Amino acid sequence: MPILKIKDLHVSVEGQPILKGVSLALEEGEIHALMGPNGSGKSTLAFALAGHPDYRVERGRVLLSGEDITHLPPDQRAKMGLFLAFQYPPEVEGVRLREFMRLACGDQGHGFCEFQEAYPKAVRRLSLEELADRELNVGFSGGEKKRAELLQAWLLRPRVALLDESDSGVDVDAVKVIARAIRELAEAGTTVLIITHYPRILEHVPPARVFVLQEGRIVQAGGPELARTIEAEGFKAVQR
């Protein structure tokens, strides 16, 4: 049973059409990959799925666990179990990562005591001990920001996690930490969509299914071998 279903999604940003009919389905509990060159519309899809107000859905539908979420505000999507790890998480001054996560977990029904236990554990898992009490992403390095996004996913235990370029600009050791967190998320039942333009991360977290996005459309879907083809021959190999 697909947990997330995208049907013929057309999205425009500032009047410019970016997605031109994307359809795909994520199977519950599986790891998926969405690949595509820069500018193919991957981040647009991620933002549109999470409900960013600047990303206008012109046509099509998004179903989460069978429910239409196409026009829901972002907080309601999150409460239904959708999570987006941002490619460029913003730095929010004065807001502490811990406080933010405590509120977010509280909103999603995790108790405070539970959070007190879960937070330090998650922080250790993502090797973020030094950033545990810092302001949200403020002064974090690129890699730290990516790990902090995974930390949030880890704490919120979403049903579906969209991970937008969680491995880009990250060194080899950090990729391993991130990959392990993704595997553990999946093992705990989260359906994962890894969005990337580069197959490196997929060696550590083999996807069951791979989608290729180009110029706002899914041009191919297949098994893990598709990622290997792209690795070997580039995106040219999958142009339609």
Place this chain on the structure above:
Amino acid sequence: MKEKTALQRGLTKGIVEEISREKGEPEWMLRLRLRALEIFHRLPMPRFGPDLSEVDLSDITYYLRSVEPVASWEELPEEIKKTFDALGLPEAEKEALAGLGAQVDSEVVYRSILEEVGAQGVIFLPMEEAVREHPDLVRQHFMKVIPPEDNLFAALHGAVWSGGTFVWVPEGVEVEIPLQAYFRMQTQGVGQFEHTLIVAEPGSSVHYIEGCSAPRYTKVALHSGMVEIVAKEGAHVRFTTIQNWSRNVYNLNNKRAIAHAEARVDWVSGSLGSKVTMLYPTTVLVGPGASTENLGFTFARDGQHLDVGARALHLAPNTSSRLVSRSVIQGDAKATFRGKVYVSPEARGAKGHVECSTLLLSPGAKTETIPVLDAENDEVELAHEATVGRISKDHLFYLMSRGLTEQEAMSLIVNGFVSPILKEIPLEYALELKRLLEMSFEGAVG
């Protein structure tokens, strides 16, 4: 019990003499009042800042004793007692304060001081009592930090001042928990002009907190208090104000401190209430190595014009100042920040830092930042930063994508914005500020 005492409206020599007589003042204080009155008649209204044309100085009751002083909360009239209970004053007194004074209209009605603090020689008295009991100590400093010539409202205050507190901390004594005063304007049409004088002897330290409120009346009301602080060698004085006057009050204050060698004066000002405020706490750094920190948080809502600022005057070598302001503006309100750092030719090695950030919560919100950095020698380090912004859509989206509602997300961002100041404010006030902020986020996204 004595009758209520209310003087006629308006300002005349006769009124000033009556105030003085009512208080049983010594001759020197009466002379000071009359001199201030003369100066008042000569001075113009302020030539900068908000529109004050609505303030009719001839239509104010300058003195009203509406409530008799009492020794315990229980003896206060029911209405006043309820107000103070609701403000949590009796609890705060028990749990967190070294001393507490409460003023209603023109007079202090309640005062207490912890026995052990009193035993250290600390004086904490209503101003009138101090004038009678410690004339030499008071006379030496009273209206010397801010003379009546300084401006119209200083002169007016000098003529009609009533109530307020005198604090004297002996050499080397550190008062570890705060002293607090609470000011209430209870009666329609009555002005409040309390005078606070704090003298910290060498090496001493004290934290003084003042809060204020008033019921809302239709008639314009005037509050024009004065705070004078003298921090002697190596002393540390921290003065916190949380101003939450009702929105018919013109709040036109004078606050100034003198910091001697190695002394430190910190101002923390939360400006929330009033219709119009003019408030520029100033530190005059007269001794080498003196320093000051001036933190302001301004929250202006519909119909308010809060004209605030901070000044540091460096008159001695190696002095330093840090002026930080955070303003949040909602509706059609206006907030102005005037940050001034002056460095004299003698003040070599002075360091000054002015930082002012404003968050606009609505399209109609207005703000103005007026920094003045004026150095008369070359060996100084002065810096100024100012930012004005709205709540970023991307920040809001980010927080909401984790399940926070729009309201919660805004509240978190605004609280984060003011957190550098909020963390310096006593907890019970900080919680109240947070609550007020959270109540006013509609239509704030830009």
